[in-house]
Amino acid sequence: MSAAIPVRHLVFSTAYDPSTDHVLDWMASMGGQFLRLNTNNQYIEKEDALISAPAPGMEKFRSIWFRKICGLARQDWILGDSLREDRKAFRENLDFFNQYIERERKTFYDYFYRSFQSERILSPYEPIQLNKLDVLRLAAATGMDTPKTLVTRKKDVLERFRAEIPQGVINKSIAEHLFFEGPPPEKNMYSNYTEEITDEIIREMPDTFDFSLFQEKLDKAFEARVFYLDGACYSMAIFSQDNTRTSLDFRRYDKKNPNRLANFRLDERQEAQVHSLMQQLGLNTGSLDLVRTRDGRMVFLEVNPAGQFGMVSQPCNYHLEKRIASFLTAGNER
Amino acid sequence: MRSDLQLHFRLYNACFPVKGAEMGLICDVQRKEAFHIPNLLVEVLEKAYDHSVESIKGQFHHQYDEGIDAYLGELAKLGIGFFTSQPEAFPAMDLTWESPLEVYSAILEIESAGNYDVADVLRQLDRLGCAGLQLRFLRPFSTREIGDLLAPTKNSRLKFIELYIADNGEAAENLFRLAEGNRRIVSLVVHSSKMAGLVASEKPGEPLQVVFTDQVVGRGQPDVVRPEDFVASISIITEAMQFNIGLNRKISVDADGFIRNYVSHETGFGHVSGVKIQDVARSAGFQEKWLLHNDRIEKCRDCQYRYLCLSNSDIVEEDGKYYKKDTCRFDPYANIWR
Known part of the structure; x- marks a missing residue:
């Protein structure tokens, strides 16, 4: 009788993710048997098979890693071309219709991903949906220095906020940043960035607008990116201030004059605060963004539960891929 | 303050x-x-x-x-x-280098289809988690034959494939189609060609180019160390402080099927029909030269480029001192390229 190879570890990722490849190479070298499910890759069939007829030994895993979960991609949108009746009504409400499809899928996926059981889950599926405002308030309650933040729909409230902050205010998304591709043939990529809201911009704003987040502008000495894994902080300093193009948001990468990096260490009290915050959020891993100001403050900005560890691991030689593999296999495969 | x-x-x-x-x-x-x-x-x-x-x-x-x-x-x-x-707040970087892969890359010389079982070698390399593959076709093979030989790489753990192909008279378009069917192919060079230059695909968005060169890639083709070929990353520099980056975790199979550290090296470690690649790769004899990094080699230890240099030269020992057999043109004592 041929015994099936026991799949002990389950990894949800996307195709062509080199960070996942690297961790899985380490898991293989430790003797870990894993199943990788790429969530952007004909996923419906796989899920259907898994749910209706789970393979023996696959119901309980030694570990599960929710590395990346792919949302509804633009190319999956329903365009209404195949509708035979009431085509016009649907096509004029496609956004609305696709939001409905998105909710349908999300409800199913919430059920689906929660159905995988393990004692050891890295990036639990549930708390991945963080509310940035909750996180900021929690961080402040933990004792971390957080930026003065306002969410408002009213210009006069913004003006009063601005008057209290001589160094200026910035605007950024309350939730996630927006990315989309423009029409062919250019197919330009569009995205919103953190921007300074000058008095001139405020003057031109209407009296009311939609909910917007405003924050005190920080006079950066450098940014710190902290990768948190199972109680430990792996930190990197990012020096971007020398370059006006990246001075507010370093996602505007400048290839010719790249940001400089250095291994960095938070002090003990700050590391304990990070640990406390992550525990309260129910996260055993994530990336934290902080800013060191020129007057010596260490200001917490946000947590990304599915942080890119490769961009910290390689420049700082932290071997995070191996550490993640060790966490997932709990060091007992061999 | x-x-x-x-x-x-x-x-x-x-x-x-x-x-x-x-x-x-x-x-x-x-x-x-x-x-x-x-x-x-x-x-x-x-x-x-x-x-x-x-x-x-x-x-x-x-x-x-x-x-x-x-x-x-x-x-x-x-x-x-x-x-x-x-x-x-700014501690020093840990300089240790580690890899989960027993074999990082392999070079296979292929002269005629019958000299050794290429498919079996590819399957063995896959089991070892080999990330990179360079195939050197020393004589003209048709693109179809090459495609058939590459079949075992399709669902493998290989991450990249480089092909050096003796000019078979076919158009570059055939090679682009080969690469379309095997996304691991990252480099295509046609050697021993009458023409020289780059050919880009007619398909928009195809990043690959075919390089045609009149240079001949023959048996045991040695690499020449030139400063323009120096490459560097934190991974390479830290590896070079502990290992010979030209040889570490690399395996070569020569045109006759013998396993070597590099195709031009004298010492063979058996024929692929008789020994398992894994056993060779794990043997102390095969790994000996992996550990002879430039800090342990005369002249190289005095060279400021020693952590950038990918030289895969054979290494000889004399009176307890190690020397590279193929020496380069740089003189670190005068700081000039000769």
């Missing part, structure tokens, strides 16, 4: 100081640049993680105070390093 007496200097992470016999070097692996610096400055930078700038000046009996200030100031201006009054 602390006084300037406590000011420390740090290089940014991508910048590595290396001492040479005549001249030192700062390798900036992020901007892909190298700066020649005096060896004395390398010594200063090596002390910088443990001592303040003032303390380092004292260690040189304040003979070089002006020079140290001028050089460190210049490095800060060039964006190579920075001053800090918080040295504990």
Whole structure:
């Protein structure tokens, strides 16, 4: 009788993710048997098979890693071309219709991903949906220095906020940043960035607008990116201030004059605060963004539960891929 | 605020100081640049993680105070390093290098289909988790034959494939179609060709190009060390401090099917029909040269390029000292390329 190879570890990722490849190479070298499910890759069939007829030994895993979960991609949108009746009504409400499809899928996926059981889950599926405002308030309650933040729909409230902050205010998304591709043939990529809201911009704003987040502008000495894994902080300093193009948001990468990096260490009290915050959020891993100001403050900005560890691991030689593999296999495969 | 007496200097992470016999070097692996610096400055930078700038000046009996200030100031201006009054916040990078892969890459010479079982070798390499593959077709093979030989790589753990193909008279378009069907192919070179130059695909968005060259890739083709071929990353530099980066975790199978550290090396480790690649790769004999990194080799140990150089030359031992068999044109004692 041929015994099936026991799949002990389950990894949800996307195709062509080199960070996942690297961790899985380490898991293989430790003797870990894993199943990788790429969530952007004909996923419906796989899920259907898994749910209706789970393979023996696959119901309980030694570990599960929710590395990346792919949302509804633009190319999956329903365009209404195949509708035979009431085509016009649907096509004029496609956004609305696709939001409905998105909710349908999300409800199913919430059920689906929660159905995988393990004692050891890295990036639990549930708390991945963080509310940035909750996180900021929690961080402040933990004792971390957080930026003065306002969410408002009213210009006069913004003006009063601005008057209290001589160094200026910035605007950024309350939730996630927006990315989309423009029409062919250019197919330009569009995205919103953190921007300074000058008095001139405020003057031109209407009296009311939609909910917007405003924050005190920080006079950066450098940014710190902290990768948190199972109680430990792996930190990197990012020096971007020398370059006006990246001075507010370093996602505007400048290839010719790249940001400089250095291994960095938070002090003990700050590391304990990070640990406390992550525990309260129910996260055993994530990336934290902080800013060191020129007057010596260490200001917490946000947590990304599915942080890119490769961009910290390689420049700082932290071997995070191996550490993640060790966490997932709990060091007992061999 | 602390006084300037406590000011420390740090290089940014991508910048590595290396001492040479005549001249030192700062390798900036992020901007892909190298700066020649005096060896004395390398010594200063090596002390910088443990001592303040003032303390380092004292260690040189304040003979070089002006020079140290001028050089460190210049490095800060060039964006190579920075001053800090918080040295504990900027610890030194751990320089250990590790890899989960037993074999990182393999070179296979293929002269005729019958000399050894290429498909079996590819399956063995896959089981070892081999990431890279270079196939050197020494005689013309049709693109279809090449495609058939590559079939076992399709669902493998291989991450990249480089092909050197003796000109078979076919159009570059056939090779582009081969690459479309096997996304692991990252490099296509047609050698022994009447033409020379680059051919891009007619399909928009296809990043691959076919390189045609009149150069011949023959049996045991040695690599020539040239400064324009130096490559650098933090991974390569840290690996080079512990291993011979030209040979470490690399396997070659020559045209007759014999396993070697590199195709031009004298020592063979058996024929692939008789020994398992895994057993060879795990043997102390095969790994001996992996450990002979440039710091352990005469002349190379004095060269400021020693952590950038991918030379896969054979290494010979004489009176307990190691020498590279194919020596390069750089003279580190005079700091010139000859």
